[in-house]
Amino acid sequence: QVQLVESGGGLVQPGGSLRLACAASEFIYGINHMGWYRQIPGNQRELVAAVSSSGDTNYADSVKDRFTISRDYIKNIVVLQMDSLKPEDTAVYFCFADSGSLRSWGQGTQVTVSS
Numbered sequence: 001q002v003q004l005v006e007s008g009g010g011l012v013q014p015g016g017s018l019r020l021a022c023a024a025s026e027f028i029y030g031i032n033h034m035g036w037y038r039q040i041p042g043n044q045r046e047l048v049a050a051v052s053s054s055g056d057t058n059y060a061d062s063v064k065d066r067f068t069i070s071r072d073y074i075k076n077i078v079v080l081q082m083d084s085l086k087p088e089d090t091a092v093y094f095c096f097a098d099s100g101s102l103r104s105w106g107q108g109t110q111v112t113v114s115s
Helices: none
Strands: 004-007 010-012 018-024 033-039 046-052 057-059 067-072 077-082 091-099 102-105 109-113
Touching: 004 091, 018 033, 018 091, 018 109, 033 067, 033 077, 046 067, 046 077, 057 067
Parallel strands: 010 109
Antiparallel strands: 004 018, 018 077, 033 046, 033 091, 046 057, 067 077, 091 102, 091 109
């Protein structure tokens, strides 16, 4: 199973930006899909963004044109650039990786958007 460690969460004002990074314990070149879910207490996790090994991306409608996901093969991380943040983006963000039939999760990082 891939070990994942997220970083970059924190408190930001509405309209601000944050950059989340997810570091993997194995080369991300060989991982099929990687991305981010988020979860608000009491709710199910929802997919925010994902990127395939071929570079195809998909986004939740609520974050399109504001968030960008990418793979950095030099640093071996997946990055979620979040711009124009809104209070409703407040959640714990979890990185995931699909390698074969296994899905691995990170421990989560808190993002809070508030003035």
